[in-house]
Amino acid sequence: MPNESQLLDTGLRGVKIAKTRISHVDGEAGKLVYRGFLINDLAESATYEEVAHLLLHEKLPNSDELTAFSRKLAGFRAIGPDIRQSMEKISAQAHPMDVLQAMIPLLATGDSDRDAMTRETTLSSGTRLVAVMATIVAAWHRIRSGRTPIDPDPALGHGANFLYMLTGRRPDTETARFFDVCLVLHAEHSFNASTFTARQVASTRAHMYAAVSAAIGSLSGELHGGANSRVMQVLLDIGSVDAIEAHIKKILDTGGKIMGLGHAVYKTGDPRANVLSDMSRRLGDLSGNPLWYDLTVALEQKGRAAFKKNRGLDIYPNIDFYSASVYYYMGIPIDLFTPVFAISRVAGWVAHVIEEQFGGAGSKPALYRPSAEYVGEYCGPEECAFIPVSDRK
Numbered sequence: 001m002p003n004e005s006q007l008l009d010t011g012l013r014g015v016k017i018a019k020t021r022i023s024h025v026d027g028e029a030g031k032l033v034y035r036g037f038l039i040n041d042l043a044e045s046a047t048y049e050e051v052a053h054l055l056l057h058e059k060l061p062n063s064d065e066l067t068a069f070s071r072k073l074a075g076f077r078a079i080g081p082d083i084r085q086s087m088e089k090i091s092a093q094a095h096p097m098d099v100l101q102a103m104i105p106l107l108a109t110g111d112s113d114r115d116a117m118t119r120e121t122t123l124s125s126g127t128r129l130v131a132v133m134a135t136i137v138a139a140w141h142r143i144r145s146g147r148t149p150i151d152p153d154p155a156l157g158h159g160a161n162f163l164y165m166l167t168g169r170r171p172d173t174e175t176a177r178f179f180d181v182c183l184v185l186h187a188e189h190s191f192n193a194s195t196f197t198a199r200q201v202a203s204t205r206a207h208m209y210a211a212v213s214a215a216i217g218s219l220s221g222e223l224h225g226g227a228n229s230r231v232m233q234v235l236l237d238i239g240s241v242d243a244i245e246a247h248i249k250k251i252l253d254t255g256g257k258i259m260g261l262g263h264a265v266y267k268t269g270d271p272r273a274n275v276l277s278d279m280s281r282r283l284g285d286l287s288g289n290p291l292w293y294d295l296t297v298a299l300e301q302k303g304r305a306a307f308k309k310n311r312g313l314d315i316y317p318n319i320d321f322y323s324a325s326v327y328y329y330m331g332i333p334i335d336l337f338t339p340v341f342a343i344s345r346v347a348g349w350v351a352h353v354i355e356e357q358f359g360g361a362g363s364k365p366a367l368y369r370p371s372a373e374y375v376g377e378y379c380g381p382e383e384c385a386f387i388p389v390s391d392r393k
């Protein structure tokens with residue numbers, strides 16, 4: 001047990017607070033497994049639906065199970081008029097992460113089982129969220145652009161459906177597969193900040209929707225999922241390789257962060273970044289405009305070299321670094337990059353909420369309640385005397 005004072009200001013790095021059977025991040029080896037399966041194998045061969053089944057149902061599905069699960073997702077995918085009308089009332093300037101987060105409690109009000117809190121009803125609510133969040137993001141983009149939302153196509157898979165509902169065009173097989181691989185890579189990552197948020201909310205025995213909406217808020221920050229859109233903004237601002245050094249110098253001189261580099265756990269590289277780097281190169285070649293890939297590579301090389309010189313530390317690209325140019329090549333609007341992360345990660349959040357509330361990994365569900373060191377004031381050695389407002393100076 002680490003000494004309490006050693007934990008202060010560590011962001012709980014390296015502190016194990018529960019057992020999990022869902023995934024393992026090996027930061028030294030640069031390895032990630034979802035329920036025992038290597039991420040590289042899943043990215044190579046599995047669909048998002050197979051991975052979501054693996055996370056939620058604890059096994060890769062056989063073909064009958066996959067058909068049944070895909071049908072269930074298709075049944076949950078459409079949004080109702082309540083969600084649509086609510087989004088129509090929101091300012092077009094609203095950030096899509098805020099809109100996505102705001103719609104989750106509305107989904108809760110439409111789920112009469114939300115408070116039943118059995119494993120079965122919790123799993124059902126979670127499956128619904130996995131299915132419908134992509135539709136909300138796509139519909140919001142169309143609504144804010146003054147266009148009509150598009151209903152999901154039951155003949156398309158989860159990733160292809162998102163691209164179709166966003167653009168109105170059914171993606172070609174290669175683009176659909178590229179996007180599906182992105183969803184597979186983002187689906188789960190152990191006790192990252194947003195998943196910890198979801199588990200923390202779930203530990204109070206709040207329902208699935210409360211946990212997932214909190215997790216969306218947590219993912220939005222630029223030190224977590226919000227980094228992907230920041231990386232793209234940096235690439236656009238830089239515009240050419242010549243401008244990179246000045247950009248990095250300015251960040252490091254002012255104590256800022258180079259977006260998309262560094263990781264709380266991976267210390268030798270993030271295996272997901274390698275897959276996305278290859279994808280970005282391929283998409284750059286296919287588009288005939290390799291600029292965004294080339295710029296990202298140059299930003300990586302110069303950022304790592306400058307960090308090593310400044311801090312004497314090695315730093316590597318994380319999942320948000322190359323996903324930026326990948327999504328940009330796919331024509332996804334920049335402020336949808338983090339919502340796209342969320343529509344995948346929801347499978348991991350759901351699996352963790354279920355594990356938190358119903359066990360299965362050998363940890364006893366317990367309310368998360370850490371402590372803080374009080375460094376505030378007293379009035380001298382005693383607590384302050386309460387003075388009514390009318391007498392206060």
Ligand SMILES: CC(=O)SCCNC(=O)CCNC(=O)[C@H](O)C(C)(C)COP(=O)(O)OP(=O)(O)OC[C@H]1O[C@@H](n2cnc3c(N)ncnc32)[C@H](O)[C@@H]1OP(=O)(O)O
Nearest residue numbers: 222223224225227256257258259260261262263264318320
């Ligand atoms: C899906 C995801 O959430 S992946 C992460 C997405 N976030 C980003 O890309 C934002 C940029 N990166 C970062 O801010 C950090 O790398 C984090 C927050 C992800 C991890 O930070 P830490 O756990 O502190 O990493 P680590 O212990 O290796 O950091 C060592 C030092 O390098 C600094 N550092 C780490 N990454 C960066 C970076 N990209 N730019 C500048 N400084 C950095 C840390 O602040 C820390 O400084 P300190 O010793 O003065 O406190």
Ligand SMILES: O=C([O-])CC(=O)C(=O)O
Nearest residue numbers: 189191192193264265319
């Ligand atoms: O694990 C983390 O800290 C962040 C991360 O890479 C993820 O959530 O995918």
